Amino acid sequence: MKKSRWFGGALLAMVLTVAGLVAAPGAAMAADEMQAYSADGYYQGYGSAYWANAGQYSPFRACDNGSGDGHRAVGYIWWQGGGLIERHAAGGSGTCSVSVNVFIPEGRWVSMQVCERNGAGGQDVRCGTIVQDIALKN
Numbered sequence: 001m002k003k004s005r006w007f008g009g010a011l012l013a014m015v016l017t018v019a020g021l022v023a024a025p026g027a028a029m030a031a032d033e034m035q036a037y038s039a040d041g042y043y044q045g046y047g048s049a050y051w052a053n054a055g056q057y058s059p060f061r062a063c064d065n066g067s068g069d070g071h072r073a074v075g076y077i078w079w080q081g082g083g084l085i086e087r088h089a090a091g092g093s094g095t096c097s098v099s100v101n102v103f104i105p106e107g108r109w110v111s112m113q114v115c116e117r118n119g120a121g122g123q124d125v126r127c128g129t130i131v132q133d134i135a136l137k138n
Contacts, residue, residue, distance in 0.1 A: 034133050036112040038073065039126040042066060045093060047073025047114040047128075053136050056103055062114065063096040064089040071116035074124060077102060079135065080109040088120065104135040 032053045040046040045066045052058035062075030073089040075097070082104060087097040104110055111132050115124035 032133060032136055034110065034112055034131055036075070036114045036128055036131045038114045038116050038128045040066065040069075040116065045069025045071055045116070046126075047071075047075065047089065047116050049073075049075030049077070049087070049112055049114045051077055051102065051110065051112060053110070053133060055136065056105060057101045058104070059099040060085060060087065060102045061096050061099040062087040062089045064091070064093050066093060068093045069116070071118055071125070072120075073097075074115050074117050076113045076115075078111050079104045081105075082108065088117075090120070106135055106137040108135045109133075110135050 034051045034053050036049045038047040043066065045064070045068060047062060048065055049060070049062045051060045060075070060077050062073045064071075064073040075087045075089075076084060078084040085100060085102060087100065089095050089097045109132060111130050113127060113130045115127040117124055
């Protein structure tokens with residue numbers, strides 16, 4: 001009797017493990033958030049931007065992170081056959097811009113970049129690498 005309980009418990013654990021491994025990739029693909037960063041490192045003031053990429057109307061925002069450096073973070077998002085949206089995190093380190101829902105049709109290439117700027121009318125500096133992905137279906 002003890003052997004059959006042990007075997008039954010082991011079999012149940014194996015089934016749950018396999019089921020979890022099979023289910024996990026699909027769950028992870030439900031959303032494909034894009035992230036971009038300015039050129040400064042973690043211990044300096046740096047900017048970041050996020051786009052949820054969880055459907056056609058996904059939120060986009062820019063954030064000012066790290067040590068205070070007097071710069072605002074400016075996030076850009078643009079897409080194939082579309083326009084350009086710019087968001088400013090101007091409240092100092094630890095703040096983000098107000099999110100804006102961006103309509104990007106499924107299957108379009110999406111690009112994002114983050115720069116730092118001294119003031120609203122200043123020039124972009126310390127721009128990070130452009131990141132790209134494909135817009136997902138809702």
